[in-house]
Amino acid sequence: MITCCTESVDTLAVTARKHTYAMARSRGAQAPDADLIEATTRGLECAAGGFTIDPWKPVELSLITHAHADHARAVAARYIASKASVPLLRHRLGQDIDIQGVNWGERLTLGETTVSFHPAGHVLGSAQIRIQRGEEVWVFTGDYKPDPDPSCEAFELVPCDTFITEATFALPVYRWPDGRTVAREIFDWWQQMRRSGRPAVLFAYSLGKAQRVLAELTAFTDETVHVHGAVEPLTELYRQSGIKMLPTQRIDPSGPREDYAGKLVLAPPGANGSKWMKRFPKASTGFCSGWMRVRGNRRRQGYDRGFVLSDHSDWQGLLDTITGTGATRVLTTHGQSATLVRYLRDELGLNAAELRTRYAGDDASTEEADP
Amino acid sequence: MKHFAQLYQTLDQTTSTNAKVVAMREYFATAPAADAAWAVYFLSGRRIKRLIGASALRTWLAETSDLPGWLVEDTYASVGDLAETIALLLARTGTNEVQGSLSEWVDQRLLPLKDADEDTQRNTVTSWWQEQDYEACYIINKLMTGALRVGVSQTLLARALAEHADLPRPVILHRLMGDWQATPDFYDALIGEDDGAAAQSRPYPFCLAAPLDDAAGIDSSSIDSIATTLGPTDEWHIEWKWDGIRAQLVHRGGETFLWSRGEELIGTRFPEIVGAAASLPDGTVLDGEILAWQLPFEPAAVMPFAELQRRIGRKTVGKKLLRDVPCLFLAYDLLEEHGEDLREEPMHERRSRLGMLIDQLDDRDAQDLATASRHQLRLSPALDADSWQTLAEQREDSRTRQVEGLMLKRRDSHYATGRQRGVWWKWKIEPYTVDAVMIYAQAGHGRRANLFTDYTFAVWNNDTLVPIAKAYSGLDNTEIKALDKWIRQHTIERFGPVRSVEATHVFELAFEGINRSTRHKSGIAVRFPRISRWRHDLAPKDADTLESVMRLIDQDPNQDA
Numbered sequence: 001m002i003t004c005c006t007e008s009v010d011t012l013a014v015t016a017r018k019h020t021y022a023m024a025r026s027r028g029a030q031a032p033d034a035d036l037i038e039a040t041t042r043g044l045e046c047a048a049g050g051f052t053i054d055p056w057k058p059v060e061l062s063l064i065t066h067a068h069a070d071h072a073r074a075v076a077a078r079y080i081a082s083k084a085s086v087p088l089l090r091h092r093l094g095q096d097i098d099i100q101g102v103n104w105g106e107r108l109t110l111g112e113t114t115v116s117f118h119p120a121g122h123v124l125g126s127a128q129i130r131i132q133r134g135e136e137v138w139v140f141t142g143d144y145k146p147d148p149d150p151s152c153e154a155f156e157l158v159p160c161d162t163f164i165t166e167a168t169f170a171l172p173v174y175r176w177p178d179g180r181t182v183a184r185e186i187f188d189w190w191q192q193m194r195r196s197g198r199p200a201v202l203f204a205y206s207l208g209k210a211q212r213v214l215a216e217l218t219a220f221t222d223e224t225v226h227v228h229g230a231v232e233p234l235t236e237l238y239r240q241s242g243i244k245m246l247p248t249q250r251i252d253p254s255g256p257r258e259d260y261a262g263k264l265v266l267a268p269p270g271a272n273g274s275k276w277m278k279r280f281p282k283a284s285t286g287f288c289s290g291w292m293r294v295r296g297n298r299r300r301q302g303y304d305r306g307f308v309l310s311d312h313s314d315w316q317g318l319l320d321t322i323t324g325t326g327a328t329r330v331l332t333t334h335g336q337s338a339t340l341v342r343y344l345r346d347e348l349g350l351n352a353a354e355l356r357t358r359y360a361g362d363d364a365s366t367e368e369a370d371p
Numbered sequence: 372m373k374h375f376a377q378l379y380q381t382l383d384q385t386t387s388t389n390a391k392v393v394a395m396r397e398y399f400a401t402a403p404a405a406d407a408a409w410a411v412y413f414l415s416g417r418r419i420k421r422l423i424g425a426s427a428l429r430t431w432l433a434e435t436s437d438l439p440g441w442l443v444e445d446t447y448a449s450v451g452d453l454a455e456t457i458a459l460l461l462a463r464t465g466t467n468e469v470q471g472s473l474s475e476w477v478d479q480r481l482l483p484l485k486d487a488d489e490d491t492q493r494n495t496v497t498s499w500w501q502e503q504d505y506e507a508c509y510i511i512n513k514l515m516t517g518a519l520r521v522g523v524s525q526t527l528l529a530r531a532l533a534e535h536a537d538l539p540r541p542v543i544l545h546r547l548m549g550d551w552q553a554t555p556d557f558y559d560a561l562i563g564e565d566d567g568a569a570a571q572s573r574p575y576p577f578c579l580a581a582p583l584d585d586a587a588g589i590d591s592s593s594i595d596s597i598a599t600t601l602g603p604t605d606e607w608h609i610e611w612k613w614d615g616i617r618a619q620l621v622h623r624g625g626e627t628f629l630w631s632r633g634e635e636l637i638g639t640r641f642p643e644i645v646g647a648a649a650s651l652p653d654g655t656v657l658d659g660e661i662l663a664w665q666l667p668f669e670p671a672a673v674m675p676f677a678e679l680q681r682r683i684g685r686k687t688v689g690k691k692l693l694r695d696v697p698c699l700f701l702a703y704d705l706l707e708e709h710g711e712d713l714r715e716e717p718m719h720e721r722r723s724r725l726g727m728l729i730d731q732l733d734d735r736d737a738q739d740l741a742t743a744s745r746h747q748l749r750l751s752p753a754l755d756a757d758s759w760q761t762l763a764e765q766r767e768d769s770r771t772r773q774v775e776g777l778m779l780k781r782r783d784s785h786y787a788t789g790r791q792r793g794v795w796w797k798w799k800i801e802p803y804t805v806d807a808v809m810i811y812a813q814a815g816h817g818r819r820a821n822l823f824t825d826y827t828f829a830v831w832n833n834d835t836l837v838p839i840a841k842a843y844s845g846l847d848n849t850e851i852k853a854l855d856k857w858i859r860q861h862t863i864e865r866f867g868p869v870r871s872v873e874a875t876h877v878f879e880l881a882f883e884g885i886n887r888s889t890r891h892k893s894g895i896a897v898r899f900p901r902i903s904r905w906r907h908d909l910a911p912k913d914a915d916t917l918e919s920v921m922r923l924i925d926q927d928p929n930q931d932a
């Protein structure tokens with residue numbers, strides 16, 4: 001039926017003035033503040049240490065938490081990262097970048113600060129960055145998850161005063177089943193497709209999620225998995241780092257048509273709906289993501305199956321980690337920040353606030369399919 | 372219940388329509404009639420009415436979940452579906468087989484809740500939430516809260532049932548229309564042999580028009596192309612496309628039933644039309660449009676749709692409203708005459724019989740002005756034109772006549788079921804358009820929860836942006852994704868679920884009508900706003916002004932007095 005443009009437009013109109021004000025403010029300079037780390041127009045900047053973490057605009061020295069595109073951008077003259085993530089960063093940002101790899105927990109002196117990298121359990125080599133100035137300790141998590149994952153280092157809880165956390169899945173509906181259980185569901189779906197003579201095409205981010213699936217599935221089979229061209233080189237880097245995974249075979253886009261009935265195919269989400277998919281007629285499609293916990297997310301993206309497998313922390317994991325660090329101040333970067341901040345303030349009595357950054361978290365749009 | 376939950380799962384886990392039909396057939400092949408009846412009831416989008424309100428469920432959810440109320444609300448806003456939010460927050464982890472069949476659940480547990488006091492309702496429902504596993508909890512909530520929405524259309528359900536029962540699909544569709552109780556007897560009759568007895572009150576499936584732009588190879592902006600595609604005008608019966616409520620008026624066995632296209636009985640809202648239908652011969656079914664029509668009836672004066680909406684908005688219609696918004700039924704077609712189904716007759720034949728029927732009505736009423744049925748039952752006027760050019764010129768007149776354009780119906784066509792191309796075309800007038808700046812975004816609901824799909828658009832009033840419309844549709848998936856990502860990274864402020872964003876992107880909005888409104892801050896209300904395209908080529912400063920939008924009002928005759 002027909003409706004007139006709605007009442008909510010009215011309530012919004014009330015805020016129109018506020019809106020203009022906020023626009024003006026966002027263009028203006030940041031107020032001076034004594035914070036060790038600040039979200040500026042370039043990234044998370046630490047003036048005392050002379051570096052910027054995960055910057056999105058050009059800087060001199062960049063500390064990188066992990067190799068995902070929204071955190072690792074080719075905008076710095078010099079990079080420091082965990083040793084384990086260096087090969088991935090070179091693959092993504094260029095072989096000739098000026099990058100220094102540091103061991104887990106190794107202490108660096110940068111300006112007035114002491115800096116160290118600690119595993120974040122998100123993807124291979126992903127780090128939380130600890131920054132100390134005098135007695136004051138800050139930790140920035142980048143993306144993280146405390147859940148076990150056979151494809152990367154286990155998350156380390158790092159005590160601190162100020163904890164800068166992601167909030168991708170900061171809603172109580174996000175509760176993760178364990179990885180092994182989900183891998184069993186994936187395996188069962190694959191076998192079911194095999195019985196009906198169809199390919200099972202599983203979409204998973206080409207860095208991290210795809211390798212986690214390949215590692216988790218070793219509990220059920222040793223069969224070869226067919227992978228998209230964007231997945232293969234990263235998988236090879238994981239293999240060289242000693243991660244045990246199922247054997248993989250790259251799908252050659254220029255090669256002859258093959259019959260993939262009954263096969264498991266791994267591809268980045270961007271390949272869904274592309275011409276590349278034409279080689280898998282009658283395929284059943286699945287997607288691995290924490291978002292798949294909510295039916296609407298799966299339905300709107302048109303996947304047949306959703307598997308709840310996340311490389312971010314779930315709601316309880318966020319709360320346990322935050323309280324576990326002993327931090328009295330918590331800053332959030334991306335995701336459901338407003339919700340998490342309000343909960344930490346109202347329910348846990350913590351000093352919490354939102355930082356505005358350009359990190360996207362596990363948005364389906366973060367990663368495009370490489371050719 | 373277990374089988375029904377499995378059917379739901381299967382339907383939900385495939386996007387293939389064939390796989391869905393197979394799953395439904397398998398279910399109907401083994402389900403007892405009592406369960407199958409309820410399955411048909413829910414899969415066809417019906418819901419148990421007045422069971423427990425969503426607001427009660429939300430309150431109980433907040434009480435049961437140990438979470439602060441605002442967080443429950445935030446979560447619900449993000450998930451977009453109450454049944455699912457409850458199951459995600461409260462259901463037991465692990466799997467746990469649900470006991471009892473679908474019909475036992477509905478007949479013995481859900482329906483008795485209607486008459487229970489609130490404490491009993493609350494205790495019963497919240498204990499289900501905590502006892503059942505996710506799948507069962509979700510399905511139970513869905514049955515309580517309404518339509519299942521599992522990607523099964525009425526047509527798809529009818530296809531599965533028709534294949535299962537080995538009956539023609541229209542028979543199933545016909546039997547599925549209207550009001551019925553989900554009993555084993557209903558289900559047996561639904562799939563039983565066709566005895567024609569049950570159909571006393573039932574309307575026929577509506578024939579729907581397709582947009583003329585959908586005609587193969589047509590360029591509807593070119594008269595030559597229209598002429599080439601459609602052939603000579605005399606092969607077509609041409610009418611105005613009225614903007615009211617499409618309806619069927621069924622008069623059988625001395626009773627009258629007025630059906631909306633949504634298969635709802637709406638007679639109580641239009642007593643004058645039902646009253647007028649009493650003068651129709653028994654066994655008559657008319658297809659037509661309900662319109663609000665200013666008194667006196669001549670000359671023609673359609674009232675704005677918003678007025679008509681006042682009549683549908685309530686269950687019963689008071690005297691004042693009857694007087695303020697008089698309505699009539701404009702007949703398009705005669706589907707049944709003296710109990711004979713005319714749908715296989717050609718359009719021109721049905722139409723001429725319809726004309727005679729309405730004429731006779733007038734004659735009879737001439738002797739009895741008090742009932743004056745001819746006022747409320749009228750013939751939709753046909754347009755006469757010897758060329759598409761003349762028609763195109765008449766179509767230009769649509770806005771003044773307060774119609775949406777033209778309807779083209781093949782003169783030799785029978786009355787089709789649903790939207791079949793080539794039989795009826797709608798040739799609508801071009802919508803109004805405005806270039807506006809996106810200033811707010813909000814996540815969608817249901818399928819679109821978690822993705823920013825609901826936008827608010829503004830135009831310039833001096834140097835301030837004033838919101839004029841909210842629009843949801845019009846972008847393709849790639850654009851939605853790109854915009855979603857941009858919104859997340861360019862949020863200025865959050866007001867609950869709404870975000871204000873930097874004034875950067877300009878969109879062309881299309882809408883069907885525009886009215887002055889004191890209820891809106893901008894002073895205007897637009898009808899059917901939608902995004903027609905993303906104007907990457909325009910900067911915010913290029914957007915329209917409130918003044919230029921106001922000027923459109925003068926062009927729209929269909930506005931509040």
Ligand SMILES: [Zn+2]
Pocket residue numbers: 066068071122143361
């Ligand atoms: Zn990441």
